[in-house]
Amino acid sequence: xxxxxxxxxxxxxxxxxxxxxxxxxxxxxxxxxxxxxxxxxxxxxxxxxxxxxxxxxxxxxxxxxxxxxxxxxxxxxxxxxxxxxxxxxxxxxxxxxxxxxxxxxxxxxxxxxxxxxxxxxxxxxxxxxxxxxxxxxxxxxxxxxxxxxxxxxxxxxxxxxxxxxxxxxxxxxxxxxxxxxxxxxxxxxxxxxxxxxxxxxxxxxxxxxxxxxxxxxxxxxxxxxxxxxxxxxxxxxxxxxxxxxxxxxxxxxxxxxxxxxxxxxxxxxxxxxxxxxxxxxxxxxxxxxxxxxxxxxxxxxxxxxxxxxxxxxxx
Amino acid sequence: xxxxxxxxxxxxxxxxxxxxxxxxxxxxxxxxxxxxxxxxxxxxxxxxxxxxxxxxxxxxxxxxxxxxxxxxxxxxxxxxxxxxxxxxxxxxxxxxxxxxxxxxxxxxxxxxxxxxxxxxxxxxxxxxxxxxxxxxxxxxxxxxxxxxxxxxxxxxxxxxxxxxxxxxxxxxxxxxxxxxxxxxxxxxxxxxxxxxxxxxxxxxxxxxxxxxxxxxxxxxxxxxxxxxxxxxxxxxxxxxxxxxxxxxxxxxxxxxxxxxxxxxxxxxxxxxxxxxxxxxxxxxxxxxxxxxxxxxxxxxxxxxxxxxxxxxxxxxxxxxxxxxxxxxxxxxxxxxxxxxxxxxxxxxxxxxxxxxxxxxxxxxxxxxxxxxxxxxxxxxxxxxxxxxxxxxxxxxxxxxxxxxxxxxxxxxxxxxxxxxxxxxxxxxxxxxxxxxxxxxxxxxxxxxxxxxxxxxxxxxxxxxxxxxxxxxxxxxxxxxxxxxxxxxxxxxxxxxxxxx
Numbered sequence: 001x002x003x004x005x006x007x008x009x010x011x012x013x014x015x016x017x018x019x020x021x022x023x024x025x026x027x028x029x030x031x032x033x034x035x036x037x038x039x040x041x042x043x044x045x046x047x048x049x050x051x052x053x054x055x056x057x058x059x060x061x062x063x064x065x066x067x068x069x070x071x072x073x074x075x076x077x078x079x080x081x082x083x084x085x086x087x088x089x090x091x092x093x094x095x096x097x098x099x100x101x102x103x104x105x106x107x108x109x110x111x112x113x114x115x116x117x118x119x120x121x122x123x124x125x126x127x128x129x130x131x132x133x134x135x136x137x138x139x140x141x142x143x144x145x146x147x148x149x150x151x152x153x154x155x156x157x158x159x160x161x162x163x164x165x166x167x168x169x170x171x172x173x174x175x176x177x178x179x180x181x182x183x184x185x186x187x188x189x190x191x192x193x194x195x196x197x198x199x200x201x202x203x204x205x206x207x208x209x210x211x212x213x214x215x216x217x218x219x220x221x222x223x224x225x226x227x228x229x230x231x232x233x234x235x236x237x238x239x240x241x242x243x244x245x246x247x248x249x250x251x252x253x254x255x256x257x258x259x260x261x262x263x264x265x266x267x268x269x270x271x272x273x274x275x276x277x278x279x280x281x282x283x284x285x286x287x288x289x290x291x292x293x294x295x296x297x298x299x300x301x302x303x304x305x306x307x308x309x310x311x312x313x314x315x
Numbered sequence: 316x317x318x319x320x321x322x323x324x325x326x327x328x329x330x331x332x333x334x335x336x337x338x339x340x341x342x343x344x345x346x347x348x349x350x351x352x353x354x355x356x357x358x359x360x361x362x363x364x365x366x367x368x369x370x371x372x373x374x375x376x377x378x379x380x381x382x383x384x385x386x387x388x389x390x391x392x393x394x395x396x397x398x399x400x401x402x403x404x405x406x407x408x409x410x411x412x413x414x415x416x417x418x419x420x421x422x423x424x425x426x427x428x429x430x431x432x433x434x435x436x437x438x439x440x441x442x443x444x445x446x447x448x449x450x451x452x453x454x455x456x457x458x459x460x461x462x463x464x465x466x467x468x469x470x471x472x473x474x475x476x477x478x479x480x481x482x483x484x485x486x487x488x489x490x491x492x493x494x495x496x497x498x499x500x501x502x503x504x505x506x507x508x509x510x511x512x513x514x515x516x517x518x519x520x521x522x523x524x525x526x527x528x529x530x531x532x533x534x535x536x537x538x539x540x541x542x543x544x545x546x547x548x549x550x551x552x553x554x555x556x557x558x559x560x561x562x563x564x565x566x567x568x569x570x571x572x573x574x575x576x577x578x579x580x581x582x583x584x585x586x587x588x589x590x591x592x593x594x595x596x597x598x599x600x601x602x603x604x605x606x607x608x609x610x611x612x613x614x615x616x617x618x619x620x621x622x623x624x625x626x627x628x629x630x631x632x633x634x635x636x637x638x639x640x641x642x643x644x645x646x647x648x649x650x651x652x653x654x655x656x657x658x659x660x661x662x663x664x665x666x667x668x669x670x671x672x673x674x675x676x677x678x679x680x681x682x683x684x685x686x687x688x689x690x691x692x693x694x695x696x697x698x699x700x701x702x703x704x705x706x707x708x709x710x711x712x713x714x715x716x717x718x719x720x721x722x723x724x725x726x727x728x729x730x731x732x733x734x735x736x737x738x739x740x741x742x743x744x745x746x747x748x749x750x751x752x753x754x755x756x757x758x759x760x761x762x763x764x765x766x767x768x769x770x771x772x773x774x775x776x777x778x779x780x781x782x783x784x785x786x787x788x789x790x791x792x793x794x795x796x797x798x799x800x801x802x803x804x805x806x807x808x809x810x811x812x813x814x815x
Contacts, residue, residue: 001339001508003508003509003510003513004339004340004508006510007508007510007513007514008336010514011517014776014779014780014783017780018780018783018784018787021780021784022787
């Protein structure tokens, strides 16, 4: 029986070590990696490019692929994009508030693919209080363990996203490396072989209307900007014409909201020259089709033209 | 929602831990063997009933029948009557199997003949659920009855011991298929708690769980997507799906066996090894000597050697083909499984001269050729094993020639479409490499392998910690998904061999 008790003791010590390690990982924020957008937002807030930007773009991967050099030379203004892959407008609300800030942009350009429910988890993760006194408070103790257990059970899979993310979680890029937020597109264009997919048995992605509460939130944000003296422009990045069904419901809901707020809405899918050229678009079977470098350059020129007209009006 | 306690579930391990404590503290003593076996039986039946309590009736009927037949076989001296007893046991056991597992297969096979004579005839298909583990415990009870008939073992007189032997929960669902002469005597004595053996068993359970929930279930995402949409496959993704399935199947089943053997060891029982690094086998014959060893030994012992002695090579080939066809059908009731078995039988028989020549001449080139052909043949034949129909398998094979469609998408897109993003794919390949490195160490560096278990405990402790954390953080269980995986209902959590 001596061996039996020793075995049980060793198992218990092992379990204790695992729990301690998980606790340490939790406290150091490893399990909260998806919620690092909060921290990213803080990075943006401290970014000199963001503070001094005259035109701020907001969106996700549809936005940050625009050509910043073309934009800046066409607009003769500094630009910045607050964008993250898969992000929703709501994810950035905490930094897109210029009411108490010394400087604010002239124009905020919103890309409509980010008009969706928040990509972040709304539930705030529980962290053990740093103060020893609070740590020992009986009232919070149960909650601490409850939330810790929940966090571990529900969110632990974030680490399995792969070495790329794990590396990113450990060695996050420094603030200066974000630059003005724009990235060069390395997506490969639709070629003849891929075009066969569209010709043969392609089912276009459906026309998904925007949820009313999301639209209300956008409307609130637009009105806040206008109250702060910032002009707002909405635009929809184009997709290849055969990729999706005509987005009639989606467009009409945005048009209605734009009219109510009296802001400009530019639907680039209405530009025949932009949606017909397969070289402009990524070859993908996913519904989130990105612009290639050629497409991003072309879209940037068209968009810059609209923004320039707006800037001229402001000036 | 149906509640079942698989080895991959948290509830099972909580219950097992509790049972483990009670077992060693109160039950495993010479004076309490009966109670210990009874508790093992109750635990096993509760475990089995957690899938469907109605399955208990089948396993109980089968067990009681073989218990009675065993005793009567031993007391009966009349050879004809003994033969009748054996046949009646075989008919009933195989009858259950035929009824639950092969009914629809027989109907599908017979329907064209009936239609030929009567075009309006239609035969009834059954929609009964296949009792889990029926193929495993049926073969186990059959082996007992045949062994008693042959006089290899004595009939078991204690019903509790016999019922526990049939339903012993660590190996009930998917083996290893235990012969009565090796497992039954272990129920008659109390076991000693050997610390080193227990630690080794614990590590083995962790390694098995790691192979199942971290590796096999990750690869399953890609494989299940690929076989669900085979028409979307290109050459690259087809090859990946074929290779991934081999590793998925191996990690899934050998992971289960590691857990079963480790768990039995934690209760003091020794189970047979079911795998001996088949991925490193030198030829196709060796693959099947190392893969699912207990079922292949079963077929060898009770079918191959029971058939008339072969007079020539052709006769031997027919025997091999027959045994492999049965082995194919044992796995599943479909023509794809039959074809898988036949293919392997033909390959083993036809490659035999080459394998013999390679071993006789010790030629390096021949060795590489037999290894290459053997593995390629096994990998490709498993397409039939994985496909649900022959048509599906043919679509997968035809996708191997889709070179042109590969150019239509960037490399990463090929894989993302089937559920794994680039990072997940890198992790999957790294995990496969880990399995291969561990197996190479066991195969080619036995001294280093022994040192691992006999050397400083820190290495084993670190490995246990790494495996536990790997399972917790990287494992796919309770509906967890990777960040880069396609979200759908094609996830694989149950063990593949449970369905056989």
